[in-house]
Amino acid sequence: MKRLSILLTAVFILVLCLFGSSYAKKKPKEIILPLIIDLSGPYAPITAPAFSGFSDAAEYVNQQGGVKGVPLKPLIRDCGGRVNVAISHYMGFREMKPKPLTVFISVSAEGEALRKRIVEDNLMAMSVPGGTSIYPLANTFGLYPLYQDMFGGFMDWVVENWDFNKMGRNPRIAILTWDTTFGRAILTPEVDDYAKKKNIDIIDKVLFSIRDLDVTTQLIRIKMKKPDWVYTNIAVDGAVAIAKSAQGIRYKIKLGGNTTFDWSTIMLGGKIMDGATLVCTFKSWDDAADPGIKLITKWFKEKKRKPTERTLVYQLAWANVLTMQKVISKAVDEVGWDKLDGAAVKRQMEKLKDFSPLGLTYYSFSPRKHAPGKGYIAQIKNGKIIPISGWRELPDLRPAKHR
């Protein structure tokens, strides 16, 4: 009897070890976060701080226990704004063992080019929401609201502050933007319809090259049409080119922009950027009392990051890593480690409702809506981005056929 009990105990321990070890094998040593970022191409002034942002955020998340004890490891690749390089890096990612669950893409054109492959490879992607990278619906989610939604939010604010009776006419907006997928993202029929609905006259749509440093000619054309606002869907050097060219011809311009028109733009342009009105989707770095801003500022200082990296993209990287931690954890709860894949992560993304990583932004998605929709209005004053409204829902101006 004693021998039998010893034998049974040994068998029980053996079975336990076998099951235990097979379970442990299914839990990965680390979760790779593949990132395709333009660190050396035309968008680098905007996107390069993502490198530091992802590194710091991953370290923070790993200190908090990662995803159920499994650390996150960002794997950063520079595409230089070239889609062929992005494809090469993407191919490298998809062949990794174990296969990654997600991929982050920082440029609109690359997001669009990789869109179909991401679906075929069953990955979940987060990308800037330009052009057709988000709609038609696939596996890609927007890092912030659609550019056209932000422009809609700007139009809402213009109308709220416009006295139709006193002025006796509709407000006039001219669009001056880059001739790229990113810049032209607001030139959609839905935006035109929304402007009409809001009694706003879009009086001109003028484009310029991403490499242009002077837009005087374009501004002279716009000036003749007497707009109340000039809205631009671009950032950094492009926005500064507009402000400088306006200053050069002594044209007191009232400039509007989206969330990418941020601190990197202010650092480059200086005082001439004052007065611009922005639709922001991330907390202002200048809101020093905010707990989320306090935390990332502490990390920023501890890691001795350069002042030029104190931008939207650094915050965006934090928000992305924290979101990945949340949705991958939930996906593990749902399907376990052994069945964890991009589809499971995507399902959890579609369930996110008003998720606010460190309070920096708000992410809400659904199976029919893959771009968040909250923002606030802010103005640049003395080189700081000062909120002038609370968080609000932006109008939904995604292509009508995808609603």
Place this chain on the structure above:
Amino acid sequence: MYRPCGTFDETYAQDIAIIRTPVHWVSFVVGIVLLFSLPLLVSGKYLALINLIGISIISVHGLSILTGYTGQISLGQAAFMAAGAYSTGLLSVYLKFPFWLTLPCSGLSAGIVGIIFGLPSLRIKGFYLAMATLAAQLIIPWLIVNIRPDLTGGTNTLVVPSAKIGSFVFNSQGRIFYLIMPIMILVTFLTRNLVRTRIGRAFTAIRDNDLAAEAMGISLFRYKLLAFFICSFYAGIAGSLWSYWMRAINIDYFTLIDSIWYLGMVIVGGMGSVPGAVFGTVFIRTLDLLVKSIGPWLGTVVPSLAGVAAAALGPLAFGLIILVFLIFEPRGLAHRWEVIKSYFRLWPFSY
């Protein structure tokens, strides 16, 4: 041309053969076997690079004929590729043409576009012609984006279906490799032969002295436009393959910078040389991917340099290598290749 000792041409066929000796044949067969084994040997990341190199070689051969052999500078090669790529996009998306039909059609459409922009070459040359072809780089993308954005997608991406033969779909890097490489080899072979024909000699005569060439009875009108047509035809084929490889087309993929780099590939490889076009393309494309890996790696090793290092070091290293290369080997990689071959031909008894 130097021949290995004991190699004699006894017939005209031997005299004009591209592959001359048994060693050449063995090298050729081994090279082809190795090339077509690559999808089994290398990862998808490098296969994507090899496919890109294959597509670029086709385009650079075209530019080499125009610039290297005929002496007509063009800054519009990427735009001609765009013409081919969008022809493929429109024909395959809206008219459901199979790839074997879209491929020549795209080449032809780009060729015709090339002839239009080549017309100024009859009146102007040198830097002035470069400016005229620069116009192609501005006008073609503008037309693609603005004339029928409902068809081309405007600045948005146009998704292109995968190429397929029967039920075999070229939807992975490994599969499309077998579409790109045979075409690349065929184009290289055609180019090698073309430059040895009457047409090729006419091109060279025009490059060396167009007045003298005309005095000898070479029609400048015909041959200059033919050079533009061939250059753009190749670019169209390359653009078509690009769209099947990428399965998406966006006008941002065909910029002036790309045109300049195609010219750079011709120069680095060696003007007026078929192997030069291959060497130049392999060198530039590989270097491009390599320098883009330096920045993120350095950012990981030295965290305080993250981002900034990547932004600065990649282009810096790229520019520096090209600069140093052109100083020490202005005649291109093809010349260096000839020097190496000559050395080993006489080795170990060189004198």
